[in-house]
Amino acid sequence: MQELQRVQYITVHFRHLQGLRILPWFLWMIAFSAVNPLLGLPQGRLDYQLVILVLGLPAAWLSARWIGDSYDRRFGLVRGLQDSEQRLSQTLITTAFCAILFIAFIVDSMARWPVNLAALTVSAFYLVGWWSTGRIRHHYLVIAALFVVSSTVLPLITMQWPLVGDFALPIVIGLLFTIGSLMDHLMLVRALKPMPEEG
């Protein structure tokens, strides 16, 4: 019975478990945020960030495309059962999350709260993700907890080192998203069987 549960779960969540598809975008996000502090440049210095923006975006897009093709060749294709109503509600939820996150970023930049609202918002996103995907992806709980910890640590960093604090959040978000997508991919690879050797 557990075998059939595996079959059903992997089929339903096949596309979402292909975590490497979105990895190039997270790496681009980390590079964009980290380039100035790594080079010891002040915030507002745009030349290197502009290079990463101009060269990095197409590189991320091409890499994501190549990874997607690799997934299709190696693991196959599944077309989900979602009807248009489910797709609409998913789009609305994602849009609402992005809007709340944007507002949280603005509030964080305007007021120096003791907790970082954007990190808390992302933590809530991972909790909802864990719940809505069958409460099986326990790595989402770990990442949610790390975001909660970040939400209290980041304001302390910002208080001590204001310049570092401004860069830290996008880097933390990029890193934890990267870990989440790698764990999704690992879950998929472990759940699928190797290609049998043809006799």
Next chain:
Amino acid sequence: MVRLFEEIAELDRLIHEPARLAILTALAACESADFTFLQRLTGLTKGNLSTHLSKLEAGKMVQIEKQFIGKRPNTLVRITEQGRSRIERHWQQLESLRKDSQQWQPEE
């Protein structure tokens, strides 16, 4: 107890074979899936999977469509409405069997 065995005998043999049950469980959970995915999911060899799919197609449980994605051949499989209702009925039978086996009383 005799009734229990009668219920077991009524199970759909086309569906109940473990590999075909896994294939149909996957297909019932999606709109369509291709041959590579079914192979990676079940661990069956190409020949084995082809045989099972042919039996399911002959039983009108699945539809098989051969297409090209770019220059690569691709075999797409989807469950039919008949297949969907038969697997649903099969699960209900298995569920009923499970309950009946837990409620068994010795015959007087």
